[in-house]
Amino acid sequence: MKIGIIGAGNMGTGLGKFWAKNGHKLMFSYSRSPEKLKAAAESVGLGVQVGTPSEAVQFADVVVLSIAWAAVEDALQQAGSLDGKIVFSCVNALLPDMSGLAVGTTTSAAEEIAKLIPKARLVEAMPLFAEVLHAPSQQLSGQTPSVFYCGDDTEAKAIVADLLRETGCDPIDAGPLRNARYIEPAGMLLVQLAYAQQMGPVAMKLLH
Numbered sequence: 001m002k003i004g005i006i007g008a009g010n011m012g013t014g015l016g017k018f019w020a021k022n023g024h025k026l027m028f029s030y031s032r033s034p035e036k037l038k039a040a041a042e043s044v045g046l047g048v049q050v051g052t053p054s055e056a057v058q059f060a061d062v063v064v065l066s067i068a069w070a071a072v073e074d075a076l077q078q079a080g081s082l083d084g085k086i087v088f089s090c091v092n093a094l095l096p097d098m099s100g101l102a103v104g105t106t107t108s109a110a111e112e113i114a115k116l117i118p119k120a121r122l123v124e125a126m127p128l129f130a131e132v133l134h135a136p137s138q139q140l141s142g143q144t145p146s147v148f149y150c151g152d153d154t155e156a157k158a159i160v161a162d163l164l165r166e167t168g169c170d171p172i173d174a175g176p177l178r179n180a181r182y183i184e185p186a187g188m189l190l191v192q193l194a195y196a197q198q199m200g201p202v203a204m205k206l207l208h
């Protein structure tokens with residue numbers, strides 16, 4: 001599969017390294033520094049290309065949005081048309097100082113993104129923390145963590161679930177895109193536990 005990644009920071013590279021290892025073709029895009037983008041691609045290796053956001057969209061079967069909330073509008077403008085594309089967003093609407101969420105419980109980053117790209121086949125998930133993705137093992141307390149994903153397009157969700165599984169988690173279908181308004185605050189809880197409560201890398205496990 002060809003995966004165009006918009007935002008090659010901790011999350012973009014953390015996810016990308018699994019997919020590149022598994023034989024997917026990647027293109028990284030969207031940085032304020034061409035050198036940083038090139039270094040991100042080289043850190044993953046395995047022939048990862050770099051391009052502009054619109055080149056990444058043209059290239060991709062699946063477009064990944066892994067950018068800061070504040071950069072979403074600009075990145076989507078640079079991306080061009082996403083009509084009909086599978087778009088996997090892992091954007092949480094974190095305030096820049098991580099003290100809270102800009103939106104949540106009545107809407108979500110994903111639902112706001114859907115308004116900007118209404119014809120994209122949007123799926124959202126809050127993947128494992130980047131620290132966990134970049135660690136030698138993604139297991140915590142000897143267990144495979146759960147990652148919740150949601151969306152309104154069944155086929156797109158199945159494709160994103162397979163990509164998530166490749167990153168060392170157990171993907172859980174959390175229903176329609178609207179449920180992103182609950183998934184994102186749960187991500188914020190993990191941020192609080194990891195940093196404010198100083199628990200270090202944490203993740204969730206669904207028991208039922």
Ligand SMILES: NC(=O)c1ccc[n+]([C@@H]2O[C@H](COP(=O)([O-])OP(=O)(O)OC[C@H]3O[C@@H](n4cnc5c(N)ncnc54)[C@H](OP(=O)(O)O)[C@@H]3O)[C@@H](O)[C@H]2O)c1
Nearest residue numbers: 007008009010011031032036066067068071091092129130
């Ligand atoms: N990290 C995690 O564990 C985690 C977990 C769940 C969800 N998320 C979500 O994933 C998204 C990406 O997080 P991250 O940790 O990968 O962040 P990050 O390391 O800061 O990466 C953000 C990326 O966006 C690019 N970017 C370009 N223009 C930007 C601008 N104007 N402002 C900010 N960034 C800009 C950055 O490139 P340059 O800096 O090179 O310009 C960088 O490649 C966020 O929405 C976050 O909430 C992260």
